[in-house]
Amino acid sequence: MKELDDIAIRIAGANGDGIETSGEVLARVLKSAGYNIFAYRSYQSIIRGGHVWYQVRFGSRELHSFKDKADILIAINQDAIDNQIDHLSNDAVIIYDSKKMSIDKYKDRKIRFLDIPMLDISIENGGDPVLRNIVGIGAALRLCNVDISYLNDYITKRFSKKGETVVNNNISCAREGYSRATPLFNVKADPKVKDLYLINGNEALALGAFAANCRFYAAYPMTPASSILHWFAANADKGIVVKQTEDEIAAINAAIGAASAGARAMCGTSGGGFSLMVEALGLAGMIEVPLVVVESQRAGPSTGLPTKTEQGDLLFVAHASQGDFPRVVMSPRSVREGFYMGAQAFNLAEKYQCPVIILLDLYYSEHMRTISIDNLDIKIERGKLIKEKSYNGRFKRYSLEEDGISYRSIPGTPGLEFVAPSDEHDEYGNLISDYYAGIDQYVELRRKMHEKRMRKIDTMIKQENIFKPEIEKEGDIYLVTFGSTTESAREAIIEFEKQSSYKIGLISFPYLLPLDKDKTRDMLKDKNLIDVECNYSGQLAQLIAANTGVVIKDSIRKYDGEAMTEQYIIDRLNQIVKR
Amino acid sequence: MIQELQFSYRSDQKPVFCPGCGDFGVTAAVIKALTDLKIPRHNVVVVTGIGCSSSIAHQFATYGIHSLHGRLLPVAMGVKLANPKLTVIGAGGDGDGYGIGLNHLIHTARRNFDLTYIVMNNEIYGLTVGQYSPTSLKGMKTKSSPYGAVDNPVNPIALAITAGATYVARGFSGDIPHLAELIKNGILHKGFALIDVFSPCVTFNNYNTYDWFRERIYKLDSSNHNPKDISKALEKALEFPNNGIDRIPIGLFYEADRPTYEEEDITVSKMSVSEADKPSRELIEEILSRYR
Numbered sequence: 001m002k003e004l005d006d007i008a009i010r011i012a013g014a015n016g017d018g019i020e021t022s023g024e025v026l027a028r029v030l031k032s033a034g035y036n037i038f039a040y041r042s043y044q045s046i047i048r049g050g051h052v053w054y055q056v057r058f059g060s061r062e063l064h065s066f067k068d069k070a071d072i073l074i075a076i077n078q079d080a081i082d083n084q085i086d087h088l089s090n091d092a093v094i095i096y097d098s099k100k101m102s103i104d105k106y107k108d109r110k111i112r113f114l115d116i117p118m119l120d121i122s123i124e125n126g127g128d129p130v131l132r133n134i135v136g137i138g139a140a141l142r143l144c145n146v147d148i149s150y151l152n153d154y155i156t157k158r159f160s161k162k163g164e165t166v167v168n169n170n171i172s173c174a175r176e177g178y179s180r181a182t183p184l185f186n187v188k189a190d191p192k193v194k195d196l197y198l199i200n201g202n203e204a205l206a207l208g209a210f211a212a213n214c215r216f217y218a219a220y221p222m223t224p225a226s227s228i229l230h231w232f233a234a235n236a237d238k239g240i241v242v243k244q245t246e247d248e249i250a251a252i253n254a255a256i257g258a259a260s261a262g263a264r265a266m267c268g269t270s271g272g273g274f275s276l277m278v279e280a281l282g283l284a285g286m287i288e289v290p291l292v293v294v295e296s297q298r299a300g301p302s303t304g305l306p307t308k309t310e311q312g313d314l315l316f317v318a319h320a321s322q323g324d325f326p327r328v329v330m331s332p333r334s335v336r337e338g339f340y341m342g343a344q345a346f347n348l349a350e351k352y353q354c355p356v357i358i359l360l361d362l363y364y365s366e367h368m369r370t371i372s373i374d375n376l377d378i379k380i381e382r383g384k385l386i387k388e389k390s391y392n393g394r395f396k397r398y399s400l401e402e403d404g405i406s407y408r409s410i411p412g413t414p415g416l417e418f419v420a421p422s423d424e425h426d427e428y429g430n431l432i433s434d435y436y437a438g439i440d441q442y443v444e445l446r447r448k449m450h451e452k453r454m455r456k457i458d459t460m461i462k463q464e465n466i467f468k469p470e471i472e473k474e475g476d477i478y479l480v481t482f483g484s485t486t487e488s489a490r491e492a493i494i495e496f497e498k499q500s501s502y503k504i505g506l507i508s509f510p511y512l513l514p515l516d517k518d519k520t521r522d523m524l525k526d527k528n529l530i531d532v533e534c535n536y537s538g539q540l541a542q543l544i545a546a547n548t549g550v551v552i553k554d555s556i557r558k559y560d561g562e563a564m565t566e567q568y569i570i571d572r573l574n575q576i577v578k579r
Numbered sequence: 580m581i582q583e584l585q586f587s588y589r590s591d592q593k594p595v596f597c598p599g600c601g602d603f604g605v606t607a608a609v610i611k612a613l614t615d616l617k618i619p620r621h622n623v624v625v626v627t628g629i630g631c632s633s634s635i636a637h638q639f640a641t642y643g644i645h646s647l648h649g650r651l652l653p654v655a656m657g658v659k660l661a662n663p664k665l666t667v668i669g670a671g672g673d674g675d676g677y678g679i680g681l682n683h684l685i686h687t688a689r690r691n692f693d694l695t696y697i698v699m700n701n702e703i704y705g706l707t708v709g710q711y712s713p714t715s716l717k718g719m720k721t722k723s724s725p726y727g728a729v730d731n732p733v734n735p736i737a738l739a740i741t742a743g744a745t746y747v748a749r750g751f752s753g754d755i756p757h758l759a760e761l762i763k764n765g766i767l768h769k770g771f772a773l774i775d776v777f778s779p780c781v782t783f784n785n786y787n788t789y790d791w792f793r794e795r796i797y798k799l800d801s802s803n804h805n806p807k808d809i810s811k812a813l814e815k816a817l818e819f820p821n822n823g824i825d826r827i828p829i830g831l832f833y834e835a836d837r838p839t840y841e842e843e844d845i846t847v848s849k850m851s852v853s854e855a856d857k858p859s860r861e862l863i864e865e866i867l868s869r870y871r
Contacts (some may be wrong), residue, residue: 007589025630103801157710167792181585191747194871196871197867197870197871198871199870203870205862207866207867210858210862210863210866211857211858212857213856213857213858214853215661215852215853215855216657216660216661216852218657235866236845237845237846238858238862238866239846239849239850239852239855239858240852241660241661241844241847241852242846242848243656243660245653245686246682246683246685246686247682249650249653250650250652250653250656250682250683250686251653252653253646253647253650253653253654253657254653254656254657254660255657255658256654256657257626257644257653257654257655257656257657257658257660258610258657258658258660258661258852258853259656259657259661260644260654260658260660261624261656261658261662262661262852262853262854263662263664263852263853263855265657265661279647279650280647280650283646283647283650287644310684342632373867376863377860377863378857380857396590399816410624410663410853411621411622411623411642411658411662412621412662412664412665412853413621414585414619414621415584415621416621416641417620417621417640417641417642417643418643419625419636419642419644419645420643420644420645420647421636421637421641422645422646422647423631423645429643430592430637431592431595431634431637431645434595434634435593435595505731
């Protein structure tokens with residue numbers, strides 16, 4: 001039996017084979033057995049057929065990324081073997097069914113094969129072919145020396161509603177698989193895991209938002225943001241208004257309406273839907289409504305690869321909509337950070353009365369991992385929201401304040417009525433776009449109103465002191481990252497330093513806009529930097545250059561739709577340090 | 580003082596409307612309706628789009644959102660869902676509501692939100708200085724249709740009835756008392772009310788003038804029309820422009836008693852989320868425990 005820090009089990013088959021459900025079952029069982037989990041799936045934009053897989057990586061320490069090469073493959077069809085054989089580690093095991101699949105082509109490979117009649121077993125035990133997945137899972141657990149009781153307990157809990165027969169059939173299949181394998185690997189369990197939560201990126205974000213009193217969510221379904229809509233819909237009974245709208249234009253405008261009425265409101269989509277939201281983003285900027293927008297990126301352009309990941313929308317969200325207005329762009333580097341950013345976004349939006357964009361990507365949104373959430377005391381900061389004013393006369397909703405932040409009221413408050421216009425306006429909200437445009441005094445007023453809004457950028461940079469990168473680790477060379485790529489870089493550094501004398505540092509950007517230019521420049525200058533991003537053109541590097549003048553020459557980029565992995569970074573790091 | 584001001588609905592803002600514009604009549608009718616209903620002005624939100632008519636938001640001393648071209652209905656929906664206690668009135672033009680925003684009209688109508696939507700329909704694009712609009716009659720010559728418009732016009736009344744609106748009426752800004760009554764009843768009606776208003780553009784539409792309408796309109800109220808009968812309502816709706824342009828009915832075409840979206844939504848039926856405190860720590864812990 002070989003002692004390992006972590007093992008990756010992959011289950012692969014076709015769409016409709018229950019791969020995703022089986023993967024989740026495996027992840028939950030291994031979590032209950034006391035392991036840290038990192039689970040990710042690969043799927044396609046079809047409902048039946050094709051090739052899909054789900055990988056559960058489990059370990060004795062916290063895991064930051066999925067693994068390029070799996071250690072165990074549960075093959076549900078021939079395609080699974082053919083497509084996955086080159087994505088397995090050197091001493092990997094393939095669990096397959098010789099009655100349905102052939103391994104003749106691979107006889108000379110070092111890989112070990114474990115032949116189990118998975119389909120026959122499933123037919124003998126109830127007849128549902130999906131049960132062959134459970135046979136495979138039972139065998140895989142045995143290979144990893146994990147007690148079968150964890151699987152049995154989970155099956156009983158999960159399927160008890162479906163009746164005793166279903167539970168018993170599942171347990172029999174699990175036992176049959178388990179009994180046909182022998183332990184080859186062992187991973188030490190981690191006692192801390194029982195206090196952790198196994199949750200995916202979108203769920204963590206939605207929960208964080210709700211914890212911060214997000215009570216309104218509007219969206220049109222779009223992968224990979226749809227599961228945020230599902231989460232809110234499933235929890236609507238707890239006091240959340242959830243509206244699936246006719247399009248993304250309606251979603252963002254509804255969220256603006258709800259935010260104007262005083263609710264903490266959010267809308268969510270992917271790049272294509274965000275394209276439709278762009279005009280209204282500017283409306284929120286102009287009428288200074290606290291709005292939170294989630295954009296989970298998938299591989300573009302256009303419809304692109306709907307089920308694949310990328311970080312190609314950074315500059316798009318940074319510049320979207322006409323004219324200048326303050327906005328915050330933030331991107332969680334981990335699922336845990338996603339929970340807290342989901343909450344923090346609303347405080348920033350309300351304090352600075354501007355749109356806040358939370359930039360995710362498919363890899364972040366859809367991977368599931370064990371995290372701790374220790375601080376649940378979410379502070380609510382509503383900024384300059386008032387119920388009465390201290391002066392006579394009409395309420396100046398857009399008063400020219402030194403910090404750029406005017407006092408805000410919500411409908412229902414007597415004496416503070418105002419009109420919020422998308423046209424340029426004066427301090428009261430009266431238009432200066434018609435009778436007055438071009439007249440000297442109003443030319444001056446337009447300048448002042450515009451400067452007032454834009455001053456909020458300096459105010460938030462000063463007050464918050466968060467709009468700069470984090471030097472997570474010092475080194476001879478630094479990887480520079482944002483979003484989910486950061487986690488892969490963290491994992492890559494751990495592995496790389498085991499093999500190399502180079503010390504690799506890490507500088508990551510949780511906040512992309514605004515940036516404290518001086519502090520950011522000071523943190524980056526005179527360092528050897530490598531830009532690591534999942535896009536073609538190096539959008540983070542461009543953003544850094546535009547804001548600080550620091551030009552990063554070396555880069556590790558990936559734009560094939562698959563996530564940035566530790567091995568991909570390590571291979572390219574090796575090439576760069578060899579120069 | 581504040582008590583009195585609560586029911587004073589007119590703002591101090593100079594309108595942008597041209598002298599003689601139909602939208603003056605609509606402004607007066609809305610103020611008359613609100614005055615009759617005595618809704619405190621801080622509980623009224625007027626949501627408008629973009630176009631000459633949408634600047635009407637600034638004529639009222641209520642809360643207002645002068646939003647984007649064609650998007651007033653989703654904004655109004657958001658306001659209403661966040662705080663169903665507010666009286667939300669949408670107002671805009673025919674280009675705004677029947678052109679760029681038509682999609683939202685259909686979906687808002689079928690959901691039956693308790694909103695009142697007034698469309699100032701002048702059959703022309705005024706603010707962009709005179710192009711044909713979705714309600715311009717076939718053959719109408721404008722800057723963008725010098726050889727006459729080829730498009731068939733939208734029939735907003737028939738569209739709203741079939742989409743599921745539960746109060747569908749048409750007024751004329753040349754008859755303010757009649758229009759004010761339609762608006763008042765639209766606000767009182769529980770559900771989505773569309774009030775299409777012939778509101779002539781005296782600058783860019785010298786075809787559909789006040790006189791042109793006066794010669795053609797007649798009131799449904801005095802013609803034994805039964806607004807509860809959807810087939811009869813549709814029949815009346817098709818009189819203009821589908822079946823001719825010589826006789827145009829105004830008044831209440833259709834009225835139905837159907838539960839509103841707010842009454843049926845699991846959350847909105849119970850609370851105004853805009854007034855909710857943050858969820859308790861215990862609730863968040865309970866949700867989190869499902870992931871343990």
